[in-house]
Amino acid sequence: MPLVELRDIHKVYHLGGEEIRALDGVSLDINEGDFCSIIGPSGSGKSTLMHILGCLDSPTSGTLKLDGMEIQNATPRQLATIRNQKIGFVFQFFNLLPKLNVLQNVELPMVYSGLGGRERRERAMEALRHVELENRSKHRPSQLSGGQQQRVAIARALVNNPRIIFADEPTGNLDSHTGELILDMFRGFHREGRTIILVTHDPEIAALTSHKIEIRDGKIAANLDRTLAGLDRPIPAAV
Amino acid sequence: MNLVNVILTGLREVWAHKFRSLLTMLGIILGVSSLVAMSALVKGMEVGMKSALAEMGGLEKIRVESQLELPLHQRHLQDRVRGVTMKDVTALRAGAPLVHTVTPSVDVGGWGSRTVVEYRGKRARPYLFSGTWPEALEINEHEIAHGRMFNHYDDELARNVCVIGTGIRDELFGEPDTPEDGVVPIGESITINGQPFVVIGMFRHYESEEYRKRRQARLAAIARGEQPPSMGRDHFVYRLKNRTIYIPLSAMLLNFRTGSGVNAAADAQLSTLYMKIPDIALLEPALQQVRNVLMVNHAGLEDFSFRTDEDWANEISTTIRNYRMSGSIIAAICLIVGGIGIANIMLASISERVREIGIRKSVGATTLDVFVQILVESVVLTMLGGLAGLAVSFGLVVIVGNFSPEESVPMVTMGALLIAFGASALVGLIAGIVPAIKASKLHPIQALKYD
Numbered sequence: 085m086p087l088v089e090l091r092d093i094h095k096v097y098h099l100g101g102e103e104i105r106a107l108d109g110v111s112l113d114i115n116e117g118d119f120c121s122i123i124g125p126s127g128s129g130k131s132t133l134m135h136i137l138g139c140l141d142s143p144t145s146g147t148l149k150l151d152g153m154e155i156q157n158a159t160p161r162q163l164a165t166i167r168n169q170k171i172g173f174v175f176q177f178f179n180l181l182p183k184l185n186v187l188q189n190v191e192l193p194m195v196y197s198g199l200g201g202r203e204r205r206e207r208a209m210e211a212l213r214h215v216e217l218e219n220r221s222k223h224r225p226s227q228l229s230g231g232q233q234q235r236v237a238i239a240r241a242l243v244n245n246p247r248i249i250f251a252d253e254p255t256g257n258l259d260s261h262t263g264e265l266i267l268d269m270f271r272g273f274h275r276e277g278r279t280i281i282l283v284t285h286d287p288e289i290a291a292l293t294s295h296k297i298e299i300r301d302g303k304i305a306a307n308l309d310r311t312l313a314g315l316d317r318p319i320p321a322a323v
Numbered sequence: 324m325n326l327v328n329v330i331l332t333g334l335r336e337v338w339a340h341k342f343r344s345l346l347t348m349l350g351i352i353l354g355v356s357s358l359v360a361m362s363a364l365v366k367g368m369e370v371g372m373k374s375a376l377a378e379m380g381g382l383e384k385i386r387v388e389s390q391l392e393l394p395l396h397q398r399h400l401q402d403r404v405r406g407v408t409m410k411d412v413t414a415l416r417a418g419a420p421l422v423h424t425v426t427p428s429v430d431v432g433g434w435g436s437r438t439v440v441e442y443r444g445k446r447a448r449p450y451l452f453s454g455t456w457p458e459a460l461e462i463n464e465h466e467i468a469h470g471r472m473f474n475h476y477d478d479e480l481a482r483n484v485c486v487i488g489t490g491i492r493d494e495l496f497g498e499p500d501t502p503e504d505g506v507v508p509i510g511e512s513i514t515i516n517g518q519p520f521v522v523i524g525m526f527r528h529y530e531s532e533e534y535r536k537r538r539q540a541r542l543a544a545i546a547r548g549e550q551p552p553s554m555g556r557d558h559f560v561y562r563l564k565n566r567t568i569y570i571p572l573s574a575m576l577l578n579f580r581t582g583s584g585v586n587a588a589a590d591a592q593l594s595t596l597y598m599k600i601p602d603i604a605l606l607e608p609a610l611q612q613v614r615n616v617l618m619v620n621h622a623g624l625e626d627f628s629f630r631t632d633e634d635w636a637n638e639i640s641t642t643i644r645n646y647r648m649s650g651s652i653i654a655a656i657c658l659i660v661g662g663i664g665i666a667n668i669m670l671a672s673i674s675e676r677v678r679e680i681g682i683r684k685s686v687g688a689t690t691l692d693v694f695v696q697i698l699v700e701s702v703v704l705t706m707l708g709g710l711a712g713l714a715v716s717f718g719l720v721v722i723v724g725n726f727s728p729e730e731s732v733p734m735v736t737m738g739a740l741l742i743a744f745g746a747s748a749l750v751g752l753i754a755g756i757v758p759a760i761k762a763s764k765l766h767p768i769q770a771l772k773y774d
């Protein structure tokens with residue numbers, strides 16, 4: 085059974101009498117352990133799709149099953165728990181809280197899962213070690229470079245040990261070298277067995293993932309799953 | 324999210340906008356401090372007024388005064404008016420068991436009296452100059468500090484002896500630094516309206532607790548060589564008692580009434596009859612009993628009137644209630660205005676913090692988490708304001724104390740502090756509700772897209 089099952093999802097925005105079909109009948113499955121890339125031109129609906137997958141937004145119509153749970157029937161409280169426990173989200177614009185230091189930012193999901201202070205700190209430091217930022221734990225986000233901020237965001241996404249990590253153009257705001265480092269990190273997480281869904285507009289990056297979804301005008305234009313096609317092969321290390 | 328975390332988050336938020344928070348809190352600071360100061364002021368007044376009431380004999384004391392103007396329905400009997408006399412004393416002692424210590428008094432004095440006391444060229448005017456019985460001591464809450472009170476022999480022999488208060492002593496014999504160390508003029512001969520009297524006793528010095536403290540503070544300041552603070556005057560009741568002169572009733576009649584009555588005999592009309600009841604609860608029946616006895620004795624003529632301090636006590640309660648009411652209204656207005664300010668700032672800060680709320684929701688904050696966070700932030704803000712207000716209130720109390728009537732020095736009570744602080748928390752709670760609802764309703768993705 086796939087980890088994510090999306091069926092006939094529509095998302096319609098109304099903007100001054102005009103109807104914008106950001107998603108227009110999207111159906112797809114994502115399996116556990118997938119490294120899935122979503123690619124498509126700007127405005128094609130990638131972020132909208134990610135937000136719906138990440139339970140941050142709800143579709144106009146269609147169903148989403150995540151880890152066996154029917155999301156469209158979930159209460160706001162259950163959605164909050166899913167976002168907290170099952171999903172880690174990495175945004176293009178980092179979205180760290182500027183008034184909190186790095187450690188406190190990473191602790192934030194655990195604050196909402198009700199963990200005690202000591203355990204929070206230990207796990208947050210562990211996650212920071214994972215992204216090699218443990219020596220910056222007392223810094224404010226504004227004192228870090230973009231790449232470092234994104235690594236903090238990644239640590240925050242990882243810290244509650246989620247089933248899936250969503251990353252919406254995580255390298256979009258970084259220079260290519262830093263972006264490469266971040267991507268390497270995601271590859272590492274994939275090797276550790278995590279499910280990763282990554283939005284990118286870079287075909288080269290997409291080409292390296294096991295499952296590649298191309299989206300155009302809110303519709304799925306191509307859906308290439310190498311594992312199903314028998315094309316599965318080890319993902320090459322960083323170029 | 325546990326409460327400690329929420330509170331810490333709230334404190335951090337307040338701290339992040341120190342100046343704005345302070346401005347926002349001003350209304351609360353003002354409200355809380357004015358609440359405390361008002362209640363301290365009113366409390367001080369209440370204590371001052373009540374102790375003055377007790378100093379005058381309290382509610383157990385009944386006075387019957389001669390009423391020389393008859394009520395309208397008895398106006399045609401005006402020529403029979405005699406007022407209260409010694410006959411009433413005898414009748415009440417025999418026929419009104421609910422009252423005790425019936426004491427006659429002929430008073431010369433009060434405002435505008437021309438009574439003059441002299442000693443070697445120094446003059447003093449008593450506030451109260453009474454010819455009475457030794458029982459007056461007990462009934463009017465006097466205490467002899469030096470010498471003795473005159474007794475019934477002195478009265479029977481109509482001896483020209485007197486007992487004076489320290490205020491009279493101060494004017495005739497000089498005022499000491501502390502009233503206790505003054506001259507004790509026992510045995511000295513003074514004249515009252517030209518008649519010679521020997522001082523045989525002096526009352527203790529009467530003053531309110533507050534005035535005593537003020538006097539000691541003044542002495543301490545003088546001892547330190549500082550400019551001594553001004554003293555003001557003590558409550559009227561204490562000054563009245565210090566400027567009282569008592570002489571035996573018969574001496575009063577003989578010296579100052581002879582010649583005014585028929586055939587040069589002493590006019591036996593009394594100014595006042597004092598008496599006491601054993602218990603406040605018996606006030607009504609005791610008054611009725613006294614009234615019955617007097618009515619019989621006066622053949623139905625209502626040439627007397629009752630005075631109790633119940634009216635005074637009621638007046639105190641009403642005054643205090645009014646002050647408390649207006650004080651509370653002022654403080655409540657401050658708190659409401661402060662609350663509106665808080666609500667306003669919180670609402671504005673929600674618009675600034677849409678992104679923060681979106682981020683929190685995206686990592687798992689529930690609607691309730693966000694609601695509680697904003698609400699707690701508001702309460703933290705007002706409670707900090709409340710604490711600051713409490714601190715400010717102590718200063719305010721000192722300032723207000725300088726303007727308040729002399730006899731009532733403000734008293735800060737624990738209850739007032741708690742109520743004021745509680746009110747600040749309540750204001751925060753109420754003011755935070757709308758902003759908290761607004762924040763908690765934000766949709767995570769709309770919040771995140773917000774620029």
Ligand SMILES: Nc1ncnc2c1ncn2[C@@H]1O[C@H](COP(=O)(O)OP(=O)(O)O)[C@@H](O)[C@H]1O
Pocket residue numbers: 097098099104105106124125126127128129130131132133
């Ligand atoms: N809140 C919104 N209101 C109206 N239109 C929106 C809103 N969010 C996204 N859209 C529109 O939906 C389409 C898809 O947007 P998006 O998912 O952000 O594209 P992508 O991430 O692929 O660039 C775009 O045409 C965008 O203008």
Ligand SMILES: [Mg+2]
Pocket residue numbers: 130131132252
């Ligand atoms: Mg996008």
